[in-house]
Amino acid sequence: MKRVYFLLFTCTISILIFSCGQSNNNTAGSSEKPKSMVPDAESYDPKRGEGKFSADNVKVDAKLDAALAATGEKIVNTKCASCHKMSTEKLVGPGWAGVTTRRKPEWIMNFITNPDPMLNKDPEAKAMLELCLVRMPNQSLTDDDARNILEFMRKNDGIK
């Protein structure tokens, strides 16, 4: 008798499940695990930052390359000077005076070409964001632009 009830029950459930056909076929996109937003503390080098540039591919002379600096200044006027003063005074972003003594060349070039990832993980960049509250925009600088701007920053810091 119990077996009969069980059969009845099974039939009932089957009818319930199949009566409307196609009803529970949920094929919504595959579930991807969210990527961790926590930076990998081991691999991140706060002296170099994150981007294309490193001590190996950025060569800086003790002396100033005046031609590079002059090209850099033109780019700065268009893309940077709206927000950065050449003194220590903060405008939208921090003043540039002394930046080349505070940061490595590769850090500067990485930050200005790759600001978003660095604003998310670089301790110094994050600290500056807390002060300025405007995320440094990506100004679509080329590699050469970045090198020229670095040279202009060095000139601004008194390198001759």
Place this chain on the structure above:
Amino acid sequence: MMVLNSKTKLTFMKKMVFQSIAVIFSALMMFAGCKPKNSADAVSGDAAAKAYVAPGKYDEFYNFVSGGFSGQMSVYGLPSGRLLRVIPVFSVDPEKGWGYSEETKPMLNTSHGFIPWDDLHHTELSQTNGEINGKWIFANANNTPRLARIDLKTFRTAEILELPNSGGNHSSPFGTENSEYIVAGTRFSVPPDDVNGDVPISSYKQNFKGHISFVSVEPTSGEMKIAFQLKTPGVNFDLARCGRAKSHGWFFFSCYNTEQANTLLEVNASQKDKDFIMAVNWKKAEEYIKAGKGKKQTVKYAHNVYSDVTHTATSTIMSEVTVLDVAELKDICYFIPCPKSPHGCDVDPTGEYIVGSGKLAALIPVFSFDKLQQAIAAKSYDGDFGGIPVVKYEAALYGEVKKPGLGPLHTEFDGKGNAYTSFFVSSEVVKWNIKDLKVVDRVPTYYSVGHLCIPGGNTRKPSPKYLIAYNKITKDRYLPTGPELAQSAQLYDISGDKMQMILDFPTIGEPHYAQAAPADLIRNNGQLKIFKIADNKHHYAAKGENETKVVREGNKVHVYMTSIRSHFSPDNIEGIKMGDEVYFHVTNLEQDWDVPHGFGIKGAANAELLIMPGETQTLKWTPDRVGMFPMYCTDFCSALHQEMQGYVRVSPAGSNVPLTFSLGKVVPETK
């Protein structure tokens, strides 16, 4: 959800004899409840999953939908039905400053002057070898006849060309297999522009003519030019399709009002049993143009081009067009009789079958290109109409789809041997086999479907996964919003044998025709993300704050202004006087994707600006009173967006307040 361990099961069964019977009963009730009762039940269970695009995921197709009487084109993602963008084309759009900024005003110029609102009916993606190439999409202005070309790298209208000798540019903007030409056939026949149009309306048959423009498209720049026009007898042209593959070199136009009526057309243009599809041998027309058979005609039309380098449009009034009279030059045009005021005139992917859709007919005639060629060679004619040979119906006919539905309008193809025709009167989509002309499947639409779209459905290689029906009547499909309702489109999955409705989505204006393309084809076409500031050649650009200034030229004041997160330079301007015209030329110095800035100033009588990164746009402002006028950024740009503001001081005419401007200059408090 119904998994029970053995102990519970035992208890359950001891107690539940009656209840299990009750469960069976309710299951049977549910089963009975699955029978469709109304239109909402026509959707089967997995529809949601098929139309679902997870947050952060992309759609499979771009859908470019005409905005009808809004004059714009909207872009949707499919299958989600998400609205991605409204591209302003033939109407002003305050959201984007289109038609309000000094740079875009010339785009809406015509021989009649500035026209702020038109009616956009059809869209046509550019093609190479009969396949969508992802470069441009064309659109027609129906009221004041024009063609537009939209650049799919910027999703902006790049060019608008007015069409002379036309009234109601409806049979447009259909294109050839390599976009050699985009055509524009007039709906209203009218007296040509170079003769006196001040004639009695009743002289229609004598004085009214049809004109079809063949507009060439330069393959690299896309620039449009009226290569030639065909002058035809006075009829109404409705829709058109190019020949493809074997029939490349031909074009087919549906014609109605072959009665040549000029009043109460719904009765008087529905008298004849058959109207025409006009077959045009455009290669032959090209030969006649080369041979100098075209007549130069003095007309007036505007040609407007927008430059992404100067960020400025120019409007040039053109004065000449070359016309071929198809009654004189015998072998360009042929009429094929087609039942009852044909609307759609669609060519299958092989180029062999031409499907006419007589909107008052209860059958669909399918014509054969090969048979048409034989009929022309054998001069198998039934006399002529206005000097153009009329091919015998049976001589060009492949066969008829019998009793497909009521009121066929438009047909698209899946490239697998099937055609899909919309039926306005019987509100349905009917799938039929081209070879045997048998109906295979039919689904209802809600309500009164107009055009259909299958991605690539007018090309050699359709992507037959979805079909969209663009309906003319919405009624009860959405929550009511008063007398005016959103327009209704329906998405069907056509990947299987049976069509399955999976989504309703609202559209802007009235969607007439629409086209769709695989998403990758468009998104990988070199999408522009910013305008490079170094390439900005705008006459009034300020490429850096050190170039910002305010310059007076008589009563015109030019403000060379920049915007960047989060300030304008300059942000304080004094010395503007009553009677001045002030031009704010705002350059957005940002060089990052998706960082536009806006610009608004109190009392601006036209609109605001929206400026993309690296772009310069100009707002003309004529102060109407003395006082202090705030200006600010209207597009949220950063945490300090609310600080992105400034003041303009307006003094009486003749005042001695000097013209000054500044940013960040703190002046001691004065009274």
